[in-house]
Each structure stands twice: as structure tokens, then as C-alpha cells.
Amino acid sequence: MIGLYHPVSSPVHRARAGLKLAALAALSVLLFAVPTWPVGIGALAGVLVTGLGAARLPARLLWRQVRPVLPVLVLLLAYYALVSDVATGGVVLLRLLSLVTAAAVVTATTRVGELVAVVEWLCAPLRVLGVRPERVGLVIAMTLRFVPVIAERAARIREAQAARGGSARGIRAWATTTVPLLVQVLQLAHTLSEALDARGADDPARRPRAGAR
Numbered sequence: 001m002i003g004l005y006h007p008v009s010s011p012v013h014r015a016r017a018g019l020k021l022a023a024l025a026a027l028s029v030l031l032f033a034v035p036t037w038p039v040g041i042g043a044l045a046g047v048l049v050t051g052l053g054a055a056r057l058p059a060r061l062l063w064r065q066v067r068p069v070l071p072v073l074v075l076l077l078a079y080y081a082l083v084s085d086v087a088t089g090g091v092v093l094l095r096l097l098s099l100v101t102a103a104a105v106v107t108a109t110t111r112v113g114e115l116v117a118v119v120e121w122l123c124a125p126l127r128v129l130g131v132r133p134e135r136v137g138l139v140i141a142m143t144l145r146f147v148p149v150i151a152e153r154a155a156r157i158r159e160a161q162a163a164r165g166g167s168a169r170g171i172r173a174w175a176t177t178t179v180p181l182l183v184q185v186l187q188l189a190h191t192l193s194e195a196l197d198a199r200g201a202d203d204p205a206r207r208p209r210a211g212a213r
Contacts, residue, residue, distance in 0.1 A: 004107045004108060004112075004144065004148060005107070005108060005109075005110070005111055005112070006057055006058075006061055008055070008056045008057070008109075010054060010056045010109070011054055011055075012050060012051075012054050012055035012105070012109045013055065013109045013110075015109075016114075017110045017111075017114035017115055017117065017118045018118045018121075020106050020109070020110055021106065021115070021118055024102055024103065024106055026098075027043060027047075027098070027099070027102055030043070030099060030101060031043055031095045031099065032095070035091050035092075035095065036091065037087075037090070037091060037094070039090055040090075040094030040095055040098060041094060042100040043094070043098040044094055044097060044101065045100045047098055047101045047105060048062075048101065049102070050105060051101065051105040051108075055105060055108070055109050057105065057108055057109070061104075061108060062101060062104050062105070062108075065100065065101070065103075065104035065107075065108075066097065066100055066101055066104065069096070069097075072096075072168070073093050073096060073097060076089060076091075076092055076093060076096070077089040077090065077093050080092060081164075105133050106117075107144070111143055112145065113141075114202055115140065115141075115144070116138075116140055116141045117137070118135040119133075119136060119137050119140050120133040120134060120136065120137040121133075121141045123136045123137075134163070142192075146188075149188075150181070150185060153181055153184050153185070154177060154181050157177055157180050157181055158177060159185075161176060161177070168196045
């Protein structure tokens with residue numbers, strides 16, 4: 001997947017997508033079931049060793065995935081420092097940082113087709129309830145694909161504003177970036193919906209007629 005998958009020959013890349021997703025789920029359960037400093041530090045260290053060592057991912061790739069959530073982590077730490085204590089906030093910060101980094105390792109070492117195949121396999125038993133696994137897989141694939149696309153659009157907007165002498169800071173800078181980005185995202189969604197409708201993506205699965213070849 002453009003922007004997320006990093007093609008390198010490593011044991012982590014060759015591992016099955018289902019196994020990596022199961023490991024991510026197990027790590028999530030462990031971090032929430034045992035919210036302690038040793039578990040948080042050990043989990044983060046293990047994720048970094050797996051990503052930088054076993055998977056041979058560049059540190060800048062993981063940093064690009066983690067950097068956007070750092071302001072949220074700082075705000076959470078400040079919140080817990082005010083309402084509880086810094087130690088509890090530190091555990092929460094380590095938990096979220098470990099999960100974000102682990103998710104970045106999974107997406108960087110797994111092709112989107114493999115992830116979608118696992119999701120469709122997990123949703124297959126829901127066919128009896130009317131759920132279409134192929135549609136769920138399509139939604140997941142589109143969501144993952146448009147994360148780097150939206151980030152690229154936001155970067156272009158900021159570059160265009162800087163080229164025109166834009167120097168807004170703080171909340172005003174967020175507003176001047178968010179509004180045009182939202183307009184572009186809505187236009188992109190409209191174009192995509194028309195393309196899917198033209199290809200019959202919303203039509204029920206057609207059954208072959210009896211005797212048809």
C-alpha cells in the first residue's frame with residue numbers, strides 16, 4: 001500500500017497477516033489487562049526491537065506514524081497529572097504509544113490485500129446475518145488507502161499557504177488548513193461514490209441463471 005507498506009525482505013514481512021493481527025490484538029489485551037510500568041516499557045521495547053531489528057524498518061518511517069499522535073499523548077499526560085497522578089498518565093501514554101507503534105509495524109510489513117483477506121475471513125460467518133464480507137473488506141482497504149492520501153492533501157495545502165505568505169499560528173492555522181482539506185475530502189468522497197455506483201458496487205450479488213454458462 002502506497003505510503004504505508006515498506007517492501008523489505010524480513011521474517012516479519014514473511015509472517016502471515018492473520019498472525020500479525022493476532023499478535024497486535026494480544027498485545028492490546030495485555031496492555032489493558034496489566035496496566036503497569038514494567039509491562040508498558042517491555043511492550044514498547046519489544047515493538048521497537050521487532051520493527052527496527054527483525055522487520056528492518058527505518059526509524060523515520062515509524063516516527064512519521066507516531067508523530068501525529070504525540071500532541072494527544074501530551075494532552076493525556078497533562079490531564080492525568082491534573083485529575084490523578086503523573087504515574088498513571090505515564091502508563092496510559094506508554095500503552096497508547098506501544099499500540100500505535102505496533103500498528104505502524106503491522107501496516108508497514110503487511111500488504112493491504114493480505115489485511116483485507118483476513119478481515120473478509122473473519123467476517124465470513126456473518127453472512128447468515130446479511131453481512132457481505134467483501135464490502136467490509138472494501139471499506140477497510142479504502143480507509144487504509146486514504147490515510148496517506150489525506151495526509152498528502154493536507155501537506156499540499158500547507159505548502160500552498162506558505163508559498164502565498166501564510167503565517168497563521170495556533171487555532172487559526174488549524175482552521176485555515178482544515179476547511180480546504182474538508183472541502184477536498186468531500187469532493188474526493190463524491191467522486192469515489194460515483195465511480196463505485198457506476199461499477200455496481202452497491203448492487204446485490206447476482207446469481208447465475210440456471211443453465212447459464
